[in-house]
Amino acid sequence: MTPTPGTPPAGTGRPRRPGRRLSAAAVAALLLAAVPAGAAVSADASAPKSATGPRGQKLTVSAGTGLDPAGQKIRVTGEGYGTTAGIYVALCKDNGANRVPSPCLGGADMSGGSKNSQWIVPPGDPYEGELALPFGPGGTFDVEIEIKAEGDGLDCADVPCSVVTRADHRSSGDRSQDVRIPVAFAGQEPGEGGGEGVDVPAGTVSYKPAAEFTSAGKPLDLLLHPESKKLYVGADNLPDTADVDERGLYVLNPADGKAESWISDAPGSTGALRASAAARISGPLPGDGVVYNYPLRGVGSAKAGDAAASGVWLAGSTITDIAPGTAAGTVLVAQGSKLSEIETATGAATRSLTLPGGNQFAADHERDAVWFSDFAAGKLHRVDLDSFTVTGSFDLPGADGMTGFTETDPVSGAVWVGVNRSVLVFDATGKLVKTLVGKDLARDAAFDAESGRAFVVRQDGGDLSDPANDNNGTLTVYGTEDFAPAAEELPLPGNHSQSGAAAVAVEPGGATVFVSSPAEGKVTRLVRQVSPLVTQAPADRSVKDGEEVSLTARAEGTPEPSVRWQVSTDGAQTWREVEGAAEPVLTFTARTAQDGYRYRAEFRNDVGTTRTAPVTLTVTAAAGGTDTGGSDASGGSGGAANGGGDTGGDGSTGGDTTGGGTDGGSSAGGSDGGSGSGRASGSGDSTAGGTGSTVGGGGVAGGSGAQTASGGSLAATGLTVISVTLLAAALVGGGALLHHRARRRTTGLA
Secondary structure, three states: OOOOOOOOOOOOOOOOOOOOOOOHHHHHHOOOOOOOOOOOOOOOOOOOEEEEOOOOOEEEEOOOOOEOOOOEEEEEEEEOOOOOOOEEEEEEEOOOOOOOOOOEOOOOOOOOOOOOOEEEEOOOOOOEOOOEEEOEOOOEEEEEEEEOOEEOOEEOOOOOEEEEEEEOHHHOOOOOOOEEEEEOEOOOOOOEOEOEEOOOOOOOEEEEEEEEEOOOOEEEEEEEOOOOOOEEEEEEOOHHHOOOOOOEEEEEOOOOOOEEEEEOEEEOOOOOEEEOOOOEEEEEOOOOOEEEEEOOOEEEEEOOOOOOOEEEEOOOOOOOEEEEOOOOOEEEEEEOOEEEEEEOOOOOEEEEEEOOOOOEEEEEHHHOEEEEEEOOOOEEEEEEOOOOEEEEEEEOOOOOOOOOOEEEOOOOOOEEEEEOOEEEEEOOOOOEEEEEEOOOEEEEEEEEOOOOEEEEEEEEOOOOOOOOOOOEEEEEEEEOOOOOEOOOOEEEEOOEHHHOOOOEEEOOOOOEEEEEEOOOOEEEEEEEEEEEEEEEOOOOEEEEOOOEEEEEOEEEEEOOOEEEEEEEOOOOOOOEEOOOOOOOEEEEEOOHHHOOOEEEEEEEOOOOEEEOOOEEEEEEOOOOOOOOOOOOOOOOOOOOOOOOOOOOOOOOOOEEEEOOOOOOOEEEOOOOOOEEEEEOOOOOEEEEEOOOOOOOOEEEEOOOOEEEEOOOHHHHHHHHHHHHHHHHHHHHOOOOOOOOOOOOEOOOOO
16 A cells, blocks of 8 residues: 555737738747646547646536547537637647647648648637637637648657647747647557657657776777677787787676787788787688688687687788688688688688679678678679679769778678768668768678668768767667667767777677777777666556555566656646556555546656556546545645545545444544634534635534534635646546557556
8 A cells, every 4th residue: 555645736919811821930939838748538439538737727528538549520629728829729749748739630720621730719810700609608619620640740659649728939938838639549448558658759769888908909890709608809019008919809798898808919921920910800610710810911810818829821912801701610711802712621612703893792691692882983793602703793872992891780681881981881782772861981790680680880980070079989889770860879978990990899699799999999898778768657546435546557667667656636737656556566555536537657767758548537426435635645635534534535535434333533624725724523412613714624413412513614725626626637537548669569457
């Protein structure tokens, strides 16, 4: 049980010619100022839904759930609006408290011709007539608008939408006319997951630096071994370290970056060991270790604990690229435009092919293909690994001689080629299917088959005299099927290309990514973060007075999100946290004073905040029972005692005392009320004493006697305010349950 003490809180413009639409700037000003996220409604789509505004305005729609996504007319009525300012009525994206809802279906009607929105103005307003309708007596209106789930940049299947009113463009900063009723279209069911992201969309993925490793000289290439899980770093010497020659192959603990091994020596042209940089890593060896290229023409292999690498020295030109071969004990090697397959034990070439040009390639063994890039000529060649012949050539637009990278997606066979600031994506047949443009030079890519993500590291040009450069690189993440951004772009400060190309390696599943920065002599470990994503949301509840209520909400995210339950007593216009409610399940005893209260769960972690769609609690009187006030998570306090008085509630009810032949105690109203006292006796002489300043007071009923009122004004004052308050609760008890299209569908507590 989660008791919560306390009582819930209770322009001008220049006339335009009729028929003309305002400028784009004026239309932008129409976008409705937001009110808090959606209120809940009953499941009956045909029932009218109502909400109250900050000044007691009443807004009602003829239907709020199960609406036709293709389009439906709804009737919207209002009363109690101010007659000195105009308002707009429209369907808009609900962006949360004190935020402008945008976009809106059809904008707001300032031409008099829109069917999607209406403009209501005070009688006698210059715009009354063709452009706008006048308020009726008492600030009333009755209009019809056509709404649909998608249009004009609005998609209510993906974002929360509400029918709203707000002050028109002449008083765009006035929030006093903001009233909204969340709506849901057919197919949007209560309890779906996802939730409403407050600062970032729910489930937003981002990466943040978790550690920097400076234990591997000047890092040139990276490989995370799939079996041993060790991080291999090919490195050159870092000039800043002066007397220490750091060339070689490093084996790092990927968690803390500590070097477990450093293999600095490899056989040179004469077979003698010498200090050698590890330029490019070809691939992993079974169990542990890697095959790699060391300058100028060395092909070596080593693993953790080795004192030196074993290797061979090739004849011919400098090795420009290397990849695993078609058989165990072989590698594919590019020496400029010459492609060969060699035996790692002897260095002998088993077959060779000279291409028209190029010096870099990627091997796709699943499809028996090698993709050879000729950046100077702007060509991409496909080599068939069975026949070892060129079977196709394709254009590399925008290459301009700038060397980037060539990698293949092991799942789809797509070829990703970094060209200047773009990544060209070709399918397995060589057709260009996507160009991904970034602000920095595309230098390397790695693929994660588990998550279907491509990780592209980009470097700044490093020339600060060029306005396009800022000395900072970026990590960009894309989906490999739709090529859409799959994570927030991450800046890589100081990562520029003038000291060498950056490399990237990714842990299976994509939770950890490693990026090298040759200019800074470091490897950065990045960890994935995910803003909360609701996996289980609560549903509307209808209970009897005194019944126990349990609302359940759960969310996933990285780091693990915390949860706080919130309650609204004014139709979701304002919210406050339920004291002590920091668990996925909120349990309390329902009282009639909470009829119409709204509840939602808010999940938070370092990445963002996500809320469930608000749900409504409907409480009806128990058969033969009495209203006992509030003693639960709704924000009331107090309880019933035999012959005693109730306290608290929401200020809409005072304490009811019933006597059974014994003296009753005293009862105090809610925080908005004054105080009263009552006595009850079985002999029939009962009195109600005290006066209530606003709400509350003590009502008494004798066991068998007549009731008299003392102080006279208590009954009148208390009854009047109670009636108004209960009316307001009834008006907001409808509402609509709004939610995002979920990644996973759940069922809230019924």
